[in-house]
Amino acid sequence: MCCLFINDLDAGAGRLGGTTQYTVNNQMVNATLMNIADNPTNVQLPGMYNKQENPRVPIIVTGNDFSTLYAPLIRDGRMEKFYWAPTREDRIGVCTGIFRTDNVPNEDIVKLVDTFPGQSIDFFGALRARVYDDEVRKWVGDIGVDKVGKKLVNSLEGPPTFEQPKMNLDTLMEYGNMLVKEQENVKRVQLADKYLSEAALGDANADAMNTGAFYQ
Numbered sequence: 001m002c003c004l005f006i007n008d009l010d011a012g013a014g015r016l017g018g019t020t021q022y023t024v025n026n027q028m029v030n031a032t033l034m035n036i037a038d039n040p041t042n043v044q045l046p047g048m049y050n051k052q053e054n055p056r057v058p059i060i061v062t063g064n065d066f067s068t069l070y071a072p073l074i075r076d077g078r079m080e081k082f083y084w085a086p087t088r089e090d091r092i093g094v095c096t097g098i099f100r101t102d103n104v105p106n107e108d109i110v111k112l113v114d115t116f117p118g119q120s121i122d123f124f125g126a127l128r129a130r131v132y133d134d135e136v137r138k139w140v141g142d143i144g145v146d147k148v149g150k151k152l153v154n155s156l157e158g159p160p161t162f163e164q165p166k167m168n169l170d171t172l173m174e175y176g177n178m179l180v181k182e183q184e185n186v187k188r189v190q191l192a193d194k195y196l197s198e199a200a201l202g203d204a205n206a207d208a209m210n211t212g213a214f215y216q
Contacts, residue, residue, distance in 0.1 A: 002057060009061040014068030030070040033059070037078040086121060088113065095124050099167065102128070108169040116176055123179060130175050131165050 013029045015022060036043055041053040066074055066081065073079065086094070095109050116123065139160060140148055151160055 004057055004059045006059070006061040008063055010063035010065050010068045013070070014063070014065070016068055030073050034070075034073055034078065037073075088117075091121065091124075094121050098124055098128055102164070102167045104167050104172070108172070111169060112172050112176065115173065116180070119180075123176075127172060127175050127179060128167075130179065131167060131171065135162055135165050 013026055036059065040056045043054055043057075044050065063069075074081065091113050092110055095113055096106065099109060112124070139162065143151060151157070
């Protein structure tokens with residue numbers, strides 16, 4: 001038995017706002033998937049007209065926002081939709097795999113997950129990557145930016161080596177709080193843009209300004 005797995009279908013076949021072009025390729029993907037869903041035992045290649053039915057092949061797709069897909073493709077009967085929200089145990093299990101090579105104790109992983117309960121799984125992967133990124137930044141700062149090229153390209157000393165950074169609960173908490181602050185800054189900028197667009201000189205009073213009822 002086999003299956004067709006499509007990862008992040010909405011990123012390729014979906015429409016993300018008015019700036020996304022809807023090309024012939026998008027139409028062919030949607031039409032092909034709809035045809036397979038409607039006739040799963042009669043899938044033909046171009047130029048083939050076989051009367052013999054073929055075995056059904058399940059199609060599994062993943063995505064972040066299926067509302068961007070062609071609506072008839074995701075209607076009931078063509079697609080069974082499942083929303084996966086990881087439980088606390090799921091998050092602990094995934095984080096255990098993320099930090100396995102770093103020898104982080106299980107009790108520290110549990111505390112880390114419980115400290116950031118509203119964060120996605122990617123948050124913890126980014127947290128770990130940030131620790132390693134800082135080690136690279138320290139290396140660049142030590143040798144100087146102007147010497148990075150000589151160290152990396154055709155170096156007689158060979159490629160640079162790094163010691164595995166030691167990760168403990170305090171370090172992970174520190175980097176986790178840094179990521180949370182970055183998220184808050186992004187939200188703050190978005191809220192500021194929204195506020196400015198709806199302020200006294202923004203779009204909220206456009207009608208009053210056009211009719212002369214708004215006194216400047």
